[in-house]
Amino acid sequence: MICDNFDDIYEIVSQARKYTKDGKVADYIxxxxxxxxxxxxxxxxxxxxxxxxxxxxxxxxxxxSVSKVLSLALALLDNGAEKVFTRVGMEPTGDPFNSIAKLESLKPSKPLNPMINAGALAVTNMIAGAGTEDKLGRLLEFIHDLTGNTSITYNEKVATSEFETADLNRALCYFMRQHGGIDGGVEELMDLYTKQCAIEMDCEDLSKIGYVLANEGVDPVSQREIIPLHIARIVKTFMVTCGMYNASGEFAIRVGIPAKSGVSGGILGAVPHKLGIGIYGPALDEKGNSIAGMKLLETLSSRFDLSMF
Known part of the structure; x- marks a missing residue:
């Protein structure tokens, strides 16, 4: 079992850390x-x-962007799959996560999937609630349920920094609102979305979220279903096909674990029926993934045969 191999894990982290020198933190935020x-x-x-x-x-x-997994699960709980997928597609894209290109060229104009920024904004717009505070509160309660940690909240400094530098995401929102992809005010959506992205936790919390997804949406302690089976499977499928930006295909071949990355350096992993994994490594590669975190996951998958394929 992987849990009996602390010395191996310590060595894998030490070896993967060498790759941090080849990455760069996301200083555009x-x-x-x-x-x-x-x-x-x-x-x-x-x-x-x-x-x-x-x-x-x-x-x-x-x-x-790891939060996109959680907002998708909550939006599916609130609206059902049929409604959600009238506003966002199910297909991978080879374009960067913040690209507007496909919105302009596709008819009807809707984001290809919920893991790119346009798709995530459309999904967050569908979370039920009376306003930003209510919607964010529901998302945080969902995360508290998944982790068992009720102290998790958002980082106000990061949220403000993102809100003030989010002009490209605003452009995506205005384009989608023009074509019926989102409702309501753009600034209200940006306020919610930047706070969503700024939700803060550690690797242990993240690994617990990964485990619930790996365990088909069931809490390991109470055996209560937090995420319905069909929603957990939808979310994990998107993690496999779209979760690592436009490196998702190569990641699926090299690692074979449903995963979602974010530009803070976080990676959420869910090894079906086995493990939840939380990784943090803020030095990023050119596609926005943790460069050492990717190497770490690849080594773990190979050493302990974690690939689902």
């Missing part, structure tokens, strides 16, 4: 640019406790 690029951490949860953690596990980080 000023608050994220303050992260230490040498940080690297992993936690793995098997449903019985955090079985293993190594590296800078005391560090907290904002979810960024």
């Amino acid at each position: 000023p608050a994220l640019g303050e992260a230490d690029p040498n940080n690297l951490a992993v936690a793995m949860f098997d449903g019985n406790g955090t079985c293993l953690s190594a590296g800078n596990v005391e560090e907290t980080f904002t979810l960024q």
Whole structure:
């Protein structure tokens, strides 16, 4: 079992840390640019406790695009799959995560999937609630349920930094509103979305979310279904096909674990019926994925035969 191999995990983290020098933190969001690029951490949860953690596990980080997995699950709970997928598609894209190109060329004009920025904005727009505070509160309650940690909230400094530098996301919103893809005010949606992306936790919390997804949406302690089976499967499928930006295909071949990355350096992994994995490594590759975190996951998958394929 992987949980019996602490020395191996410690060594894998040490070896993967060498790759941080080849990456760069996401300084286009000023608050994220303050992260230490040498940080690297992993936690793995098997449903019985955090079985293993190594590296800078005391560090907290904002979810960024990892939050797209959670907002999608909540929007599906609120609206059902049929309604959600009238506004966002199910197909991967080879374009960058913040591209507007496909919105302009596709008819009808809707984002290709919920894991790119346009799709995530359309999904967040469908979360039920009376306003930003209500909707964000519901998303945080959902995360508290998944992790068992009721202290999780959002980082105000990061949220403000993102809100002030989010002109490209605003452009996506205005384009989609023009074509019926979102409702309501753009600034209200941007307020919610930037706070969603700024939700902050550590690797242990993230690994617990991964485990619930790996366990078909069922809480390991209470055996209560937090995410219905069909929604958990939809979410994991998007993680496989679209979760690592436009490196998702290569990642599926090399690693074979449903995963979602964010530009803070977080990676959420869900090894079906086995493990939840949380990784943090803020030095990114050119596609926006944690460069050392990707190497770490590849090595873990190979060493412990974690690929689902």
